[in-house]
Amino acid sequence: SQQGEEDPQALSIQEGENATMNCSYKTSINNLQWYRQNSGRGLVHLILIRSNEREKHSGRLRVTLDTSKKSSSLLITASRAADTASYFCATTSGGSYIPTFGRGTSLIVHP
Amino acid sequence: NAGVTQTPKFQVLKTGQSMTLQCAQDMNHEYMSWYRQDPGMGLRLIHYSVGAGITDQGEVPNGYNVSRSTTEDFPLRLLSAAPSQTSVYFCASSYSRSGAGELFFGEGSRLTVL
Numbered sequence: 001s002q003q004g005e006e007d008p009q010a011l012s013i014q015e016g017e018n019a020t021m022n023c024s025y026k027t028s029i030n031n032l033q034w035y036r037q038n039s040g041r042g043l044v045h046l047i048l049i050r051s052n053e054r055e056k057h058s059g060r061l062r063v064t065l066d067t068s069k070k071s072s073s074l075l076i077t078a079s080r081a082a083d084t085a086s087y088f089c090a091t092t093s094g095g096s097y098i099p100t101f102g103r104g105t106s107l108i109v110h111p
Numbered sequence: 112n113a114g115v116t117q118t119p120k121f122q123v124l125k126t127g128q129s130m131t132l133q134c135a136q137d138m139n140h141e142y143m144s145w146y147r148q149d150p151g152m153g154l155r156l157i158h159y160s161v162g163a164g165i166t167d168q169g170e171v172p173n174g175y176n177v178s179r180s181t182t183e184d185f186p187l188r189l190l191s192a193a194p195s196q197t198s199v200y201f202c203a204s205s206y207s208r209s210g211a212g213e214l215f216f217g218e219g220s221r222l223t224v225l
Contacts, residue, residue, distance in 0.1 A: 033213070033214075035214075040219075041218060041219070042115075042201055042216035042217050042218045042219055043154075043201070043203075043214070043216045044216070045213040045214060045215070048212070048213060088153065088154070090214075097207070098144075098156060098159060098169070099214060100156070101146075101153045101154040101155075102153055103151060103152065103153040104153055
């Protein structure tokens with residue numbers, strides 16, 4: 001069963017705009033990861049954030065984690081058409097370190 | 112390095128047929144896993160392994176078998192295919208034995224069961 005749930009399910013923006021997607025989860029986590037999936041391809045890891053961290057950056061990506069609200073957000077700044085993809089959050093929680101994936105956010109960036 | 116390699120990329124089966132999806136990784140990862148991806152369902156874990164000779168069930172294991180005789184290979188067997196097994200299958204591996212670290216995914220195997 002899904003632990004993390006992404007919101008929105010779909011997002012359509014213009015090139016140059018920022019894209020923000022959120023992940024909410026139900027139980028306390030060990031860590032949370034974000035992945036990208038281009039159409040017809042496998043998933044690619046973007047960022048891992050641990051439960052004791054609040055923010056991480058990687059290039060144009062910024063991930064925040066609010067454990068009190070049980071939520072995380074992924075911000076893509078100055079989006080490009082090449083950012084068009086589905087984005088998934090994956091959480092590990094409790095005694096299990098096996099990642100559980102959400103249903104994903106489909107992002108379309110129009111040139 | 113090739114990373115995680117899955118074969119075949121596409122397969123069509125008839126109900127009741129059996130087949131094996133192959134997965135190989137050349138990163139010396141202890142942890143390997145199989146997911147299926149269905150529209151609107153995200154990825155669901157089928158089976159996983161934390162090392163050669165060790166396998167365990169995930170969320171949706173029924174109808175699938177796995178074995179792990181070497182560190183490199185983790186094949187997924189469908190014993191008697193059913194239309195409900197029509198899906199895209201992904202193999203993933205991790206340097207973390209527990210699976211807690213970054214997962215490296217293959218490109219997927221698209222299976223259709225008629």
